[in-house]
Amino acid sequence: MNQFSQIPNLRHLRMVQVIGKLGGVSCASRELSTSQPAVTQAVANLEAEIGVPIFERCATGTYPTAVGRQYLLRLDRFFEILDRAVAQVMGRAENEAERALVQADRLMTGTQMRALMVTCEAGRVSEIAENLGMSPASLSRSARTLERTLGRALFDRTAQGPIPNRTGAFLVREFRRAVRELELARGEVMLAAGAGSLELGIGALPMAGSHELAQATRRFMAAYPSVRVRLVSGEYHKLLADLGNSQLDMIFGILRKPDWATDVAEEILFRDRYCMVARPGHPLAALEEVSPADMADYEWVVPAVGTPRRNRIEAIFEGEDRRPSFHLETASLTMSRTLLLCSDTITLMTRSEVQYELDLGILVALPCPYLDNVLLKGVTTRSDWLPTPAHTAFLDCLRAITAETRHDRIERRPTIKLAS
Incomplete structure (x- = not known):
């Protein structure tokens, strides 16, 4: 299930969950104050959607199959995430008794969940709406009905349009976590x-x-x-x-x-280490030991400032009179390798990342014995x-x-x- 595809009916999912807990359709219908045919239809719809039976029916009750038990475990996690998130947004997360009163399926729909997730996709709302066969306006309206239902603002209105506020961003994160449990539930069933x-x-x-x-x-x-x-x-x-x-x-x-x-x-x-690499035949490869002063004379290809590898490269030249200019910066490993092969450029890489090229002789490790950093x-x-x-x-x-x-x-x- 794609995270923006139709989310199953939350009320039907709750019926399936309660059957798994209580062991019968009649018990679930009483618990949820609904009719037995409605509960039976909810189970039938879900089983038809995933293609395998979730329950076994017998004279003593309705019990989950082996696959059904795994599905129900994910379904419990789905509702635990949703119920806790809604309780927190509504200010009812202070104690267990208040949280237990909140049932997300009684307050919102799968359509509203999806609408909120889509409308918080900055720059992609029109694209996703078109793929879903819907209009951005209809998705926005659905998301705003959720605001009214929960009694909490989920968006800040700006000149560029509504953007999710802290509460909206939190709810979207929790919705995605919950929907992922449904994806995994269905995936496990289909794989089995x-x-x-x-x-x-x-x-x-x-x-x-x-x-x-x-x-x-x-x-x-x-x-x-x-x-x-x-x-x-x-x-x-x-x-x-x-x-x-x-x-x-x-x-x-x-x-x-x-x-x-x-x-x-x-x-x-595993524990990894850094190594200095260059093309085969590089002048520094002929030295018994390469010093910071030797490396200062060559062009470097480096990652962005602040990354662990860039920090380690900068540390090599701390306290040195001369240091490279570091004018060549890229995050692309493919580009870095290409630059190394076509010039006397050098760089620092992790041994795990470059071991294949070293084994084939495409690149060489320069003799720098002071690179003793251990990377977890x-x-x-x-x-x-x-x-x-x-x-x-x-x-x-x-x-x-x-x-x-x-x-x-x-x-x-x-x-x-x-x-x-």
């Missing part, structure tokens, strides 16, 4: 049925270790050929925001969680994330590949002029 609809969103940081990530992805897809893997490259804070908005499931690369990011968790997979690399996920079996399998592939790579580096290190 032998159909492919599950997608993994993996963020890849610069210098993450493209060789390891590619190897892990290949190994995973051999075992799960029907699962889609979406690899997204970007700078850390953009990927971290996408992770928080549930647009990514994990980030692979340097672990650098900010103190304020209390809702994410990190797992160390691994995966960053949301703290409350519940991975599907496919996500767990992908993580296992990453763990296995990085463990193998770490062993390979230990074997190769005597031939590399780098300090331990």
Whole structure:
């Protein structure tokens, strides 16, 4: 399910959830003060939509199937996120009793959820509305009805039009988290049925270790050929925001969680190091040891100011009389490699990112024994994330590949002029 596709009827989803908790259609109809036929129809609609039965009917009640139990687990998480978010927006999050009184499905619709998410997509509202066969005006009207229902302003009115305020941005983030649970629920069900609809969103940081990530992805897809893997490259804070908005499931690369990011968790997979690289035959490659003074005479290709790699490059020349001008800046690893190969330009890269080129002799590591920085690399996920079996399998592939790579580096290190 695309995050902007039609969200299932929230009331029907609640009926399915209550059946799972109480074990019967009649119990659910009494609990929700609705008719048994309405509850039965809600279950039938959902089962028709996902293509497999969620419940088994017998004389003693209605009980979830094996697939249904997993679906209901995701459905519980979906409503827990929604109910807590709405309670917080309405000022009813002070205690458990008040939160329990808030049921999101009684206050809003899936259409309103989708409308709010779309209208908060800066610069993309018209495009998304056209893809949905709707007008931006109708989406805006639907989002504003949600404001009235909740009794809270979700937008600030500006000369450029309405923009989400802090409350609106919070609600959109929580809506996306909730919708992702529905996506994963459907994906797990379809995967169990032998159909492919599950997608993994993996963020890849610069210098993450493209060789390891590619190897892990290949190994995973051999075992799960029907699962889609979406690899997204970007700078850390953009990927971290996408992770928080549930647009990514994990980030692979340097672990650098900010103190304020209390809702994410990190797992160390391996320890990496920096190395100085240049083209084969570079004048500096003939030296027994390269000093900062030697490197100051050459052009550098560097990443943006403030990135960990740029900070390490700047640190090389602290206290030195001469330093490079750093006039050549790019975040593109492909462009960096091309510049290295066609000139005497040099740069600093992580060994995991450049090991493939070093092994093939495309690039060479310059003898700089003082580069002793140890970089912790691994995966960053949301703290409350519940991975599907496919996500767990992908993580296992990453763990296995990085463990193998770490062993390979230990074997190769005597031939590399780098300090331990």
